[in-house]
Amino acid sequence: MRRSLLLLCTALLGGALHAQHRVIDVHPAHDGKDLTMEDVILNRKVWPENRYYSWVDANQYRFFDGIRRDTVRINTAVEAAPIGGWTAFNVGNSLSITDGRDTVAVAVSNDRDLVYGQAVSRNEFGIDEGWYWSPSGRRLAFFRKDESRVTDFPLLDITTRTGTLRTTKYPMNGMDSETVALGVYDLDRGGTIYLAVDDFGADRYLAGISWSPDDRFLYVQVLDRSQHHLRLNQYSAATGAFVKTLLTEDNDAWVEPLDPVRFLEGRGDLFIYRTDNRDGYKNLYLADTLGGVRRLTAVDADVEYVANDGRSVWYTSAEVSPVENHLFRIRIDAAKGRPLRKVRFGAPERLTPERGWHNIAMNPDCTWYFDRYSNLGTPGVTRLCSTDGKRAETLATASDPLADFAACTVELGTVPSADGQYENYYRLLYPKDFDPARKYPVILYVYGGPHSQMVTDSWLGNIRMWEMLMAQRGYLVYIQDNRGTQNRGADFEKAINRACGQAEMADQMVGIDRLRALPYVDADRIGVHGWSYGGFMTISLMTTYPDVFKVGVAGGPVIDWKWYEVMYGERYMDTPETNPEGFARTSLLDKAPRLRGRLLICQGAVDPTVVWEHSLSFIQECIDHGVPVDYFPYPLAEHNVRGPNRVHLMDKVTRYFADYL
Numbered sequence: 172m173r174r175s176l177l178l179l180c181t182a183l184l185g186g187a188l189h190a191q192h193r194v195i196d197v198h199p200a201h202d203g204k205d206l207t208m209e210d211v212i213l214n215r216k217v218w219p220e221n222r223y224y225s226w227v228d229a230n231q232y233r234f235f236d237g238i239r240r241d242t243v244r245i246n247t248a249v250e251a252a253p254i255g256g257w258t259a260f261n262v263g264n265s266l267s268i269t270d271g272r273d274t275v276a277v278a279v280s281n282d283r284d285l286v287y288g289q290a291v292s293r294n295e296f297g298i299d300e301g302w303y304w305s306p307s308g309r310r311l312a313f314f315r316k317d318e319s320r321v322t323d324f325p326l327l328d329i330t331t332r333t334g335t336l337r338t339t340k341y342p343m344n345g346m347d348s349e350t351v352a353l354g355v356y357d358l359d360r361g362g363t364i365y366l367a368v369d370d371f372g373a374d375r376y377l378a379g380i381s382w383s384p385d386d387r388f389l390y391v392q393v394l395d396r397s398q399h400h401l402r403l404n405q406y407s408a409a410t411g412a413f414v415k416t417l418l419t420e421d422n423d424a425w426v427e428p429l430d431p432v433r434f435l436e437g438r439g440d441l442f443i444y445r446t447d448n449r450d451g452y453k454n455l456y457l458a459d460t461l462g463g464v465r466r467l468t469a470v471d472a473d474v475e476y477v478a479n480d481g482r483s484v485w486y487t488s489a490e491v492s493p494v495e496n497h498l499f500r501i502r503i504d505a506a507k508g509r510p511l512r513k514v515r516f517g518a519p520e521r522l523t524p525e526r527g528w529h530n531i532a533m534n535p536d537c538t539w540y541f542d543r544y545s546n547l548g549t550p551g552v553t554r555l556c557s558t559d560g561k562r563a564e565t566l567a568t569a570s571d572p573l574a575d576f577a578a579c580t581v582e583l584g585t586v587p588s589a590d591g592q593y594e595n596y597y598r599l600l601y602p603k604d605f606d607p608a609r610k611y612p613v614i615l616y617v618y619g620g621p622h623s624q625m626v627t628d629s630w631l632g633n634i635r636m637w638e639m640l641m642a643q644r645g646y647l648v649y650i651q652d653n654r655g656t657q658n659r660g661a662d663f664e665k666a667i668n669r670a671c672g673q674a675e676m677a678d679q680m681v682g683i684d685r686l687r688a689l690p691y692v693d694a695d696r697i698g699v700h701g702w703s704y705g706g707f708m709t710i711s712l713m714t715t716y717p718d719v720f721k722v723g724v725a726g727g728p729v730i731d732w733k734w735y736e737v738m739y740g741e742r743y744m745d746t747p748e749t750n751p752e753g754f755a756r757t758s759l760l761d762k763a764p765r766l767r768g769r770l771l772i773c774q775g776a777v778d779p780t781v782v783w784e785h786s787l788s789f790i791q792e793c794i795d796h797g798v799p800v801d802y803f804p805y806p807l808a809e810h811n812v813r814g815p816n817r818v819h820l821m822d823k824v825t826r827y828f829a830d831y832l
Contacts, residue, residue, distance in 0.1 A: 265287055283318075291349065293738050296738070320347035321340045322342070330807070341779070344733050344744070365411050366406045367413050371393065377391050378391075403417045430445045432444050445475075449464075467484065483501065486500075494627045528545060539556065553565070579602065582601070583597070583598055585597070595682070596626040598650050599648070600634070613646065614647070614648050616635070618702070621656070623652075641828070649686060654675065669750050670757060683719065698720065699720050700828075703780070703781060703810065706729070710725050710789070714759060722827065724771045725770065726812075729781055733754060763798055772790070772800065772803070776804045
């Protein structure tokens with residue numbers, strides 16, 4: 172008899188999640204491009220002459236000598252980016268650089284409201300770092316963030332003798348926000364200048380920071396606070412002066428820059444730009460510094476840039492299927508001096524024939540790539556392939572990790588969206604020893620928000636092991652993507668504009684209604700569980716369809732979008748002043764009296780993302796209206812409950828469904 176998955180789930184949830192090390196190859200031939208740990212292995216396999224690698228591990232900056240085969244710690248910077256022999260790092264809110272011998276204070280802050288060299292805009296717009304080295308390593312662009320106008324939100328620290336309030340800067344929707352500037356430190360001159368960004372006032376966003384190959388210019392995507400208007404601007408790296416606007420984007424829903432521009436290798440005047448605002452899908456465009464733009468990937472599907480070597484551009488695409496991810500190449504003829512209008516594009520070539528979801532890691536000179544893929548029935552295959560097509564080697568084929576466990580059947584399928592325009596993908600887990608003559612309860616696991624895709628043609632449909640555990644315990648477990656999620660084009664994603672939760676709920680209910688009509692579904696025992704945006708969806712579904720959902724567990728839920736952060740919340744909802752109807756329609760505060768089923772809300776008490784005001788306000792509404800509700804805070808947890816707390820959390824979620832569904 173096979174073992175239960177409970178032990179496996181506990182091990183997975185309780186163990187630390189090992190984040191992929193951020194690795195920088197500082198060999199001069201690679202221009203300081205970011206690599207992964209897999210790339211280090213690839214480098215040792217393909218380029219044994221490369222000697223030096225460095226990475227950040229457990230907040231310690233480590234350096235590996237590939238010849239001597241030893242690793243040493245050289246400092247304790249929380250973030251580090253060694254390029255051309257220099258390393259940038261933060262100490263508190265200050266920014267410094269070092270070459271291992273000399274250390275230079277680039278920008279010093281003794282003010283908690285003034286921050287240098289850290290990510291801005293709460294990590295929206297693809298921003299996950301606070302500085303950007305120039306290709307030569309002689310100039311460093313960095314963010315300066317002024318949060319003096321941003322309100323403080325109190326978080327309770329219970330680990331002190333009498334309890335302590337610590338605060339986090341939290342710019343709420345419609346309220347004052349941070350002010351961001353971009354500085355440039357010049358190692359040769361030893362000074363800093365700031366870019367003269369005059370567009371859209373003080374509340375504008377700076378995203379997609381890119382250097383020209385010759386270090387002379389910075390390219391910045393300047394976005395207004397409403398996130399309806401964008402300008403791609405060129406600035407002098409020597410003086411900070413505005414040079415010109417290369418292109419603009421305008422959209423009544425939103426414009427969301429997520430990518431820097433990538434210059435074509437060997438050309439300082441041609442670059443690759445990605446947007447979904449021109450042809451309805453996130454496609455790649457070849458543009459020039461004169462303002463010309465040509466569509467490079469002419470496909471009705473979202474694509475992701477991978478690499479280019481000046482002769483070919485590699486990208487991954489959803490054009491085979493929205494639940495598959497494949498690598499493609501377009502050959503281009505862009506000889507030096509050839510203007511954009513005369514650059515010739517070849518036909519797209521698909522390089523990954525195997526069905527499924529392919530994750531690609533390519534080496535810096537675009538001669539080799541890792542292809543890690545899986546599909547519904549294939550746990551995983553890792554291949555090393557040459558881009559000339561002459562060599563391909565299977566490095567590993569994963570065995571079924573559930574071979575010794577009581578795995579359950581997983582089904583992939585589609586249901587129509589509520590508006591009938593799309594097919595939404597789902598995965599459905601059947602209970603262990605499924606008997607169609609019996610009736611089973613259903614658990615809907617939901618997220619449903621932007622930048623998510625829950626269902627892919629990867630191993631077991633991109634399953635979470637908790638789903639398998641619940642299927643083992645006799646539940647049908649259903650997961651479905653809906654309008655508003657990614658990888659389906661701009662219209663699909665922007666269907667939620669100014670009304671978060673509405674199109675998403677309508678789509679989810681199409682799937683739920685189909686399930687309820689099946690003879691083996693107990694339509695009186697439907698449960699729902701989700702976290703963050705999924706917590707918002709859970710309570711939205713339970714209060715909008717109280718006769719359908721018997722039990723729900725909502726984690727870290729958004730209750731009212733006026734309490735959520737500026738950058739994310741204003742993109743999708745605008746502000747309470749400009750969209751009062753939308754805020755009234757989506758707020759869950761006045762919907763508390765509609766709650767009929769059994770609801771458990773779990774919340775990290777020191778959550779800096781969905782602050783405690785959300786769930787506590789909903790609880791108070793339930794109290795005021797005499798509505799029974801269950802609540803469980805995790806006193807030391809932030810937004811994503813982790814470690815032993817997460818084991819406790821998932822055990823509680825599991826027991827709640829066992830007790831009440």
